[in-house]
Amino acid sequence: KNQVEQSPQSLIILEGKNCTLQCNYTVSPFSNLRWYKQDTGRGPVSLTIMTFSENTKSNGRYTATLDADTKQSSLHITASQLSDSASYICVVSPREGANNLFFGTGTRLTVIP
Amino acid sequence: NAGVTQTPKFQVLKTGQSMTLQCAQDMNHEYMSWYRQDPGMGLRLIHYSVGAGITDQGEVPNGYNVSRSTTEDFPLRLLSAAPSQTSVYFCASSLPPGLAGINEQFFGPGTRLTVL
Numbered sequence: 771k772n773q774v775e776q777s778p779q780s781l782i783i784l785e786g787k788n789c790t791l792q793c794n795y796t797v798s799p800f801s802n803l804r805w806y807k808q809d810t811g812r813g814p815v816s817l818t819i820m821t822f823s824e825n826t827k828s829n830g831r832y833t834a835t836l837d838a839d840t841k842q843s844s845l846h847i848t849a850s851q852l853s854d855s856a857s858y859i860c861v862v863s864p865r866e867g868a869n870n871l872f873f874g875t876g877t878r879l880t881v882i883p
Numbered sequence: 884n885a886g887v888t889q890t891p892k893f894q895v896l897k898t899g900q901s902m903t904l905q906c907a908q909d910m911n912h913e914y915m916s917w918y919r920q921d922p923g924m925g926l927r928l929i930h931y932s933v934g935a936g937i938t939d940q941g942e943v944p945n946g947y948n949v950s951r952s953t954t955e956d957f958p959l960r961l962l963s964a965a966p967s968q969t970s971v972y973f974c975a976s977s978l979p980p981g982l983a984g985i986n987e988q989f990f991g992p993g994t995r996l997t998v999l
Contacts, residue, residue, distance in 0.1 A: 774925065802985050813887070813973050813990030814926075821985065859925070863985075871988075873925030 772797040774862050774874040782880045787850055791877045793843040793860030804861040805834050805845050808876065814859055817845070850881045885909050887991035889974050895997045896964040904959040904994050906974030914977045914986060915957040916941070917949065919970040920993075926973065932957055933979070964998045971995050 774795045783789050795803070802821045806814035818827045818834040820843075826835050831848045847854055860874040890905045908915065916931040918941075928941030932951040946968060948960040957976075961968060972994045977986040 804987075811993070813975075813992050815990070816987050819985055819987060871928070873927075875923060875925050 772862075772864070772872050774860055774872045776858075776860050776874040776877050778877060779875070780878040780880070782882060783850055785850060785852055785881050785883050788846065788848050789850060789879065791845045791847075791858050791860075791879070793845070793874055795841050795843070795860070795862045795872070795874075797841075797862040797864050797872050799865040800838060800841075801863045801865045803834075803836055803843050804863070805832070805843075806859040806861060808857045808859060810856070817858075847879075850879075852881050852883065855879060855881045887974055887976050887989050889972075889991035889994050891994060892992065893995050895999065896961075897999050898965060900964050901960070901962050902964065904961075904972055904974075904996070906957045906959065906991060907955050908957075908974075908976040908989070908991075909955065910976060910989065911954060912976035912978055912989070913954065914979060915951065916975045916988070917947070917957070917959045918973045918975065919943065920973060921970050929959065929972075961996075964996075966998045969996060969998045 777792045804819045805817045808814040817832050820827050820836045822838040833846045836843045857876040857878050859876040862872045887908045913934045917929040918926040920926050927943050930949040932938045938949050974991040975988040977988045980986040
């Protein structure tokens with residue numbers, strides 16, 4: 771069964787600290803993996819998109835890694851800011867269709883002063 | 884560019900009522916989709932369209948209708964609302980996938996619907 775699992779479900783960190791969010795997937799075949807940031811009451815916003823041939827991609831203080839062999843991805847946030855408080859969603863796209871996306875349930879990150 | 888816009892932002896319906904959630908995009912994207920987001924679950928695809936006049940069902944289409952008469956607009960219709968349709972609804976748009984099979988989706992701000 772195609773699934774995307776994220777951990778932890780929620781995380782609280784102090785401002786300025788780093789953190790790493792995990793995503794494991796069983797989707798096959800595999801085309802690309804995306805990380806989205808969703809602020810409370812808003813729609814998801816794309817952070818990174820990686821194909822199977824890429825193993826790391828950065829977007830400012832956000833760095834995503836991908837191991838297509840073990841079907842694992844992580845999102846590392848450096849020097850966290852209060853504005854990083856949001857849900858982070860991992861999404862996997864198989865090869866078949868543009869609209870056949872598999873969404874994780876997200877990790878809720880809270881950054882406190 | 885306004886991006887993807889959705890109206891209304893909030894709506895309360897009684898069981899059996901009908902309504903239309905509006906979605907519009909000004910990026911000339913061919914692909915548009917409707918998702919629902921429920922607590923503890925990932926976003927689930929309701930219906931999608933790959934161009935004007937073309938629509939197809941997603942994972943959870945029952946109780947919803949769509950049409951795509953223009954590139955810009957993709958309304959979602961609830962014919963007879965049920966409490967199980969209480970959810971947050973997101974519209975998304977994108978260009979067709981490129982050679983790498985990637986098409987970045989742009990999401991609207993969402994509509995929070997409560998059915999009593």
